[in-house]
Amino acid sequence: MSDPISMTLAEARDALKAKKISSTELTTALVRSVEQSRGLNAFVTETPDRAMAMAAASDARLAKGEGGALEGLPLAIKDLFCTKGVKTTAGSRILGNFVPPYESTVTQNLWNAGAVMLGKTNMDEFAMGSSNETSAAGPVFNPWRAKNSNANLVPGGSSGGSAAAVAGDLCLAATGTDTGGSIRQPAAVTGTVGLKPTYGRCSRFGIVAFASSLDQAGPMTKTVRDAAIMLGSMASVDAKDSTSVDVPVPDYEKLLEGGIKGLKVGIPKEYRIDGVPADIGGLWDKGAAWLKAQGAEIVEVSLPHTKYALPTYYIVAPAEASSNLARYDGVRFGHRTSSSIHDITDLYEKSRAEGFGAEVQRRILIGTYVLSAGYYDAYYARAQKLRTLIKRDFDKAFESCDVLLTPATPGPAFGVGEKTSDPVSMYLNDVFTVTVNLAGLPGLSVPAGLTDNGLPLGLQLIGKAFDEGTVLRAGLAIEQAADFRHKPANWWRSA
């Protein structure tokens, strides 16, 4: 049997069922791995006692031949999911001491399926960022480094802690959330699998809100099969989220079967953009060839409004964020200023200025501006119309294909501090992922190869609404053809 920490969810599940390992043994190994890996800064809160207690309960259920789909499997949870009695910070100083009195629906679903919680993972503050550098808890380091280099690289963002934890074998799998690419972009630059489901597939209840019309939770895993397994437990219709959709949750693992013969795969020509390194274009062509070799039909499609997606996003998302983040007032929960104040407005203004970091403040200001009197029509209303056009592009493209294949990111992991001074260059990391959020569609990032200097790159599959099954099946085809077995060198582990 392989080292338990490097097991996939499927392998560990099968080993537990066959009594080759116990959840207590598996969890002990992963708790130790988390402790040895503190140098990555992937976790903001470790919950080893809870993990061991949950593992013991799972072992008792497994001994009786009972147990859910994720029974005894240790997971990491992005610190955006409220966990009852366990501090939930959203990577922000303003929630630095916040202990939720309730549990998010997605995490409750995971615990109901038997999963074990190892702790809460680091992330960009309020999920705003593409490098995990805006976190109040400091940056996360990518387990991957370039060939012959000791320079620390970012793990992508905003689910950077979850991505690093999966890539470095600190957990079997993790949850992420994706508003503009925050699952798929970190997955791509850490050599892991990340799935953003259709908007409405997973409940948003108990997930700290960033941009409510775009936010969606999803799995971050080592394999496509694991993403299928984990989504099956995360997804549900929920009375506590009126935007969750009442569509039956299929057996996603079963939907992996059957191959891709006859599948029509669209290649959107507008995704060939200037300034993207040759490795990315080359990998994309290779991906199309892999699918073709397995019987898929490749068709060129057009998504004419692609280049407007990012600017549209940078109006819609900050607008919603400025509204959602109005709740942090220093009165009911969260940080409250300790400096002298002369009235209630002063209390709000100082608490918020102290509690929010620079990027969050910037986005609140953008959002406030585009929603303010006199600018609403020019910015926000126009952006909402652009969103309709972007959605129509996809509807049209899907008349001639079943799934789209694109690059996942415009480049591999970059250096810590490299892009922090230029917001727009940071925003461009999401150029291939953000369209999918605006259209509410499912998107999957699958590791597909390495750059010349040894850093992972991903390919993205985009599907029709609620057709995660096809996305996963095509993703499996890419995964099998790419045969990506690379692991980062184990430089960070302490004894």
Add this chain to the structure above:
Amino acid sequence: MSVDKDTVRRIARLARLAMPETRLEPMAGELNGIFQWVEMLNEVDVEGVPAMTSVVAQKLKWRADVVTDGGVADALMQNAPEREETFFVVPKVVE
């Protein structure tokens, strides 16, 4: 459209964010960089295009207007920065 120092001061006030005088000018520069990039949306003819209100076509769900939860005031007060019994304490707001 260009954002100046006074505009930043005004929107910071609307957003309830205390902003030191020295940050106004640099912030105006940062916001202008972003708004200049966003300007490209003006190239698109959006005449007659409906604004998106929901990305997934579904009717807003209804439920019976009944209390489903509650009676947890103490749990909700646990995170209050300052409290008395089940009241949040704030500076005096009425003279």
